[in-house]
Amino acid sequence: MDAAVESVRVERATKASRVFAVLAALALAALISLPWWGDAGDMRLIAEMAYYVALAQLWNLLAGYAGLVSVGQQAYVGLGGYMLFYLTGVWNMNVYAAALIAGPFAGLVAIPVSFAVFRLRGAYFAIGTWVVSEVFALLASLIAVLGAGSGLSLTVPILQEISTHRDTRDAILYLMTLGASLFVTGIVYLLLRSRHGLALTAIRDSEPASASLGVNTFGTKFIIYIATATCTGLIGALIFLQKLRISPEAGFSINDWTVVVIFMVVIGGIGTIEGPFIGMLIFIFLREWLADYGTYYLILLGLIAIVIMLKAPSGIWGWVIQRYDLQLFPVGRRLVLRPLEKAAKR
């Protein structure tokens, strides 16, 4: 190693990430304009993809970065959904206001929950979060004002508050879900670029080492848990605003809101922002492709997840990074050394 280095710089964006940013902006423009050229079925599918990406990003942030392997995130999906239905149906609150409150409410509930589950480690934490979600589901099935076991439906006046035209309403709901998903992905991206992100990446790579270097691991994890619950609650409200009705089984379903989400993250690549997108696309592709064959797509998804976990535990995007050193979302930092001769030539 010679010392003939003229300049040293720390870069974040790469050529690939700049090209990707342009392409992503174009794709996003296409998605935003979808209501003007697509039909209701397209919008429903894209909205579903959007909320699954958001859920996958959030679980990835929790488990892939903060090391909090929760299997109880459905608690906050259901909580957000129920809060929307309760506030609009019982308190006659404006539907947009209710959707905005649902997220912070879930975050607020997550604070006492975190006091309990943060006492647990590893597998105990995972099971503990699941039991908490079961408690919420049972409570929802006991509370009469929440429709008890049969759940709640959104009434027509509430829907007409959004718009009296069905097409306009579909478009607004679609854009809201797309916006929320963008918001969540943006939060995750900005969080990972911030100093908390540096702490999180350190915790991801080695928790004891990061703690010994002065990272406040407990504080970081606490913030991530609460932030994740808040965003999950918001997404939950939007999911059930699309579905128009909620029940304890649908709202707090571990299979729908956590298991398939975990599969997406692991297949796509845990601990990366790109992974959840890839995993979601594979999930939706399998489901649409095998739509006529019942739930075989879930069996196939489970098999793929098992194979990836055992053969390529860093997932599809992890494999791409290893081979091509590609990063589409520039959350890392890279050191650029420019040698002297090269600089002299110019």
Added chain:
Amino acid sequence: MQWINILVQGSLLGGFYALFAIGLSMSFGIMRLVNIAHGDFIVLSAYVGMIAVDATGLNPFLSLIIVMPAMFLLGYALQRGLLNFTLSGGLLPPLLVTFGISVIIQNGLLQGFGAYDHRLKEGAIETASLHLPGGFDVGVFPLLVFAVAVASIGSLQVLFYWTRLGRAFRAVSDDADTAELMGIDNRKLYAVAFGIAMVFTAIAGILFGIRTIFDPAAGPIRLILAFEAVIIGGLGSLWGTLIGGMVLGIAQEIGAALNPNWQILAGHVAFLALLIMRPSGLFPRTRD
């Protein structure tokens, strides 16, 4: 009097949960395997029992002659071919792989048998009860389940403390690397352990299928109840698991006495409260 009744019924229910939990406690205690598919293996055993009963006309209890070896082989093969490869890299690999198995079993049963309820019919024993002095009744079947749970734990205790195999189990549980240095083939041993765990899962599954209706989605809640019994009792202690199951059962009976809808909820709340007070359970034996 009502309180004694609650204690008795709750304890008997606890025997049932302990029986659910034995297989889970074994794989958790010996290889630190968090088996999310455990509840689905219980349900799968009930389905295998149903197939055996339909094919041979055997009594459900006797179907165990077929179900126990079948589940042993499945467990042995799964551990050797799949689960052994998940044990070196933290919590996520076993969690994810067993989630995958869980989804595959649930949806496989759904595709194969539909979403209908099934039940293993045993006849008179399901409803028979003993009249005890003091005016309360104890079901014969819950009593039998409790006896089976105690006998199962007792036989495992003999296996663990009186046999070479059991000594090897304890050795790998305490320190897998050192055990390997002493000449134990951990991978093979884990496969035998999971096979044995599945034999007890088979017993739990058949008794479960006789006691209540089951469908492809019945697994996850059994898993949670089993986990609660294991964690309340303390990791690696089978008698602790029995006590854990009884604590859970009694908490549920108290809840049910207050309001029939509160049964499961009361169990979960008691579990969470105990976990917050004593995160390593009542009688922890294995270091996590």
